Each structure stands twice: as structure tokens, then as C-alpha cells.
């Protein structure tokens with residue numbers, strides 16, 4: 001029997017343990033926002049890793065902000081040699097349930113039915129955490145000693161930007177170019193797909209300021225809401241066609257997201273619709289935009305393009321003043337499809353599933369930005385069980401066959417990246 005066969009057989013033997021661990025994890029409602037029960041989930045994961053032979057640390061952000069405490073798990077299993085080191089990262093925060101009436105399963109019940117495990121956070125992405133832990137355990141159970149070392153981190157706040165999670169592990173030196181060689185982020189991109197990166201994000205807020213006046217004599221004021229409407233029209237007319245024409249070479253899924261885009265995500269001016277109205281010309285209007293940019297654009301150009309549009313609107317009506325404020329900027333990131341971790345994972349998919357892996361890029365963003373940007377580790381992909389289209393939706397689930405297969409893929413990728421000690 002080959003090493004690969006023995007490891008895959010061990011994954012099958014560990015199936016019940018893996019599912020039981022995942023169920024326990026899903027039953028802890030680590031809802032973010034606000035970040036509930038993080039301590040409990042971190043202990044569960046840390047205790048399991050310790051029981052499986054890892055040295056375990058709990059890493060807190062250097063600055064605790066308001067709200068529930070943030071804590072991350074950082075674990076290391078020493079190989080025959082310190083390096084190479086393969087680092088698996090998964091986030092254990094989950095998005096809120098939303099309207100409970102939209103669910104036909106108990107959101108935190110971890111019910112098993114129809115070959116699936118159901119619940120919020122199953123696919124996105126507690127199944128990924130369970131898979132990477134049991135992938136390495138299967139290697140040990142198969143009696144194989146890895147040459148290189150394995151690290152597993154389970155982190156918080158990915159759904160809100162990852163700043164207290166993966167970004168902290170990078171800033172505190174746990175994910176770093178001088179200790180980490182390969183990183184697999186276990187997000188749910190589907191069992192046969194390797195995600196090499198993501199597009200860029202620029203969130204910004206635009207404020208228009210005018211002059212208030214009695215609503216019956218609007219000419220005495222300067223209506224900031226109407227000024228914003230003109231800016232929005234300018235964006236629709238001038239910017240959107242340009243963005244639609246900019247198409248990336250990255251294999252973004254879905255293909256409809258392969259071009260640059262902008263969305264008006266929030267808009268407010270004047271009195272709240274919930275209060276009784278008085279005749280007031282609004283003197284301020286705030287809009288929040290969500291600009292997604294492609295690797296072929298630079299963040300500098302993206303910002304300048306917005307500033308130019310706002311400046312053009314300012315020139316057209318000098319009595320309105322404008323301000324643009326950055327809310328978030330994430331650079332696009334991509335690992336080459338022939339980088340070691342991408343190849344090892346693609347090859348393992350071929351071995352386990354008998355079909356070629358699909359290389360994709362994410363339309364959104366995830367923690368890869370921190371691994372590459374802050375940690376300086378270039379050899380990073382996302383791969384995990386769970387189907388992307390079930391994430392954040394009612395009746396979220398992970399297919400148990402996918403869970404087993406992804407566990408095998410991770411194990412074979414680890415064998416190939418780290419080698420075995422004789």
C-alpha cells in the first residue's frame with residue numbers, strides 16, 4: 001500500500017471522530033458581529049490540538065477593543081525538521097443566522113441528514129478547521145512521520161476584516177516569511193477548486209455639504225442630496241461603462257465578477273424617514289461606495305479616478321463642498337497557479353477525486369491579503385470543503401463526502417509539501 005493509500009484509509013477510519021468534533025464546534029454559536037463565544041470555541045479547538053500532540057498557544061490582539069474578547073488558537077506540531085512549515089488557517093467566527101424562519105434546520109443544532117451536516121458555520125468554515133486537523137492526524141495514524149512541520153491556526157473576525165485574527169498572527173510573527181513556507185486557508189471554495197487569490201476592495205465614504213433652507217424656498221439653500229444624486233449619475237454615466245470594460249486575467253468565480261465594479265452601498269441625507277417631517281433642505285448627504293478592483297488596476301489609480309469624478313462635480317457647482325474618506329483598502333492578491341502549495345493541492349485533488357482541479361480567484365476578499373501583505377508569505381491559497389454558494393445563507397451545510405475528500409486532499413498535499421522522515 002502506498003503512503004497516500006494508507007493516509008486515505010486513515011481518513012476514512014477517523015471519519016466519525018472528525019464529524020463529532022465538527023458538530024461540537026458548530027454547536028458553539030460564534031456569531032460575528034459581535035463575536036460571541038470565541039473563548040469557548042478557541043478552547044475546544046486548542047484542547048483537541050493539544051490532545052493530538054501539538055504545542056498550543058492562545059494569541060490575543062495586542063489591543064482589545066470593546067465587545068467580547070478576541071482570542072486565536074496557534075498550534076505547532078514539530079516534524080523531523082523545523083522547516084518547511086505548512087500552516088493551515090481557518091476562521092471560526094460565523095455570520096449571524098438572519099431570519100430564523102428562513103431555516104428548516106436548527107441553525108446551531110449540527111443536525112446530520114441526507115449526507116450533510118447542517119448549521120451556520122458548517123461550510124464557512126468550521127468544516128475546513130476540522131478537515132485540516134484530521135488530515136494531519138490521519139498521517140500520524142497511518143504511522144507516517146512528516147519531515148517538515150505543521151502549524152494550525154484557528155482565528156476570529158474574518159467576517160469583519162480579520163484584523164484581530166490573521167492580521168494579528170502576522171503582526172505578532174506567527175505567520176511570517178522567516179518561519180512559514182506554505183499556507184492553506186481552509187475557506188469553502190468547493191472540494192475540487194483551488195483559490196489562488198482575490199480582487200481588491202476600496203470602500204469609501206463621500207460627503208456633500210450644502211446649505212439648509214426652508215423647503216418652500218429651496219433656492220435659498222444648497223441641496224446636498226440633489227448634489228449627491230448628480231454625482232451618482234456621473235458615476236453611472238462615466239465610470240460604470242469604463243469599469244465594465246476592464247476585465248481581469250484572473251480566473252474569478254463567478255465570471256460575471258471578472259470586471260471592475262462599483263456599488264452604492266449606503267445613502268443618507270435629511271431627516272430620518274421615521275420621524276415627523278419638517279420642511280428642510282438637506283445640507284449634508286453621505287454615500288458609501290464599494291469599489292472592487294482587479295489586479296490589473298492599481299489602488300492609486302482607483303482612488304484618483306474617484307477623486308477626479310468628485311472634483312468634476314465640485315467644479316460644476318462650487319457652492320457644494322465635497323469630502324472623500326477611505327473606509328477600507330485591500331490590495332488584490334494572487335499566488336501563481338504553479339506555486340508549490342497550489343500545485344501540491346491540485347495534484348492531490350486529481351489523486352483523490354480523479355478529476356483535474358479548477359483554479360479560481362475569489363470575487364470578494366478573505367484573509368490571504370494579510371498572509372501575503374503583512375506576513376510576507378507568498379505561497380498561499382484557499383482550499384476547503386463546503387460549497388461557496390451555501391455560505392452565509394439559510395440552511396447552510398457541508399456535504400460529509402466533501403468533508404472526507406477535502407481531508408484527504410489536505411493530507412496528501414501535506415505529504416507532498418513536507419515529505420516524510422525515514
Ligand SMILES: [Zn+2]
Nearest residue numbers: 124125158187
Ligand atoms: Zn469564510
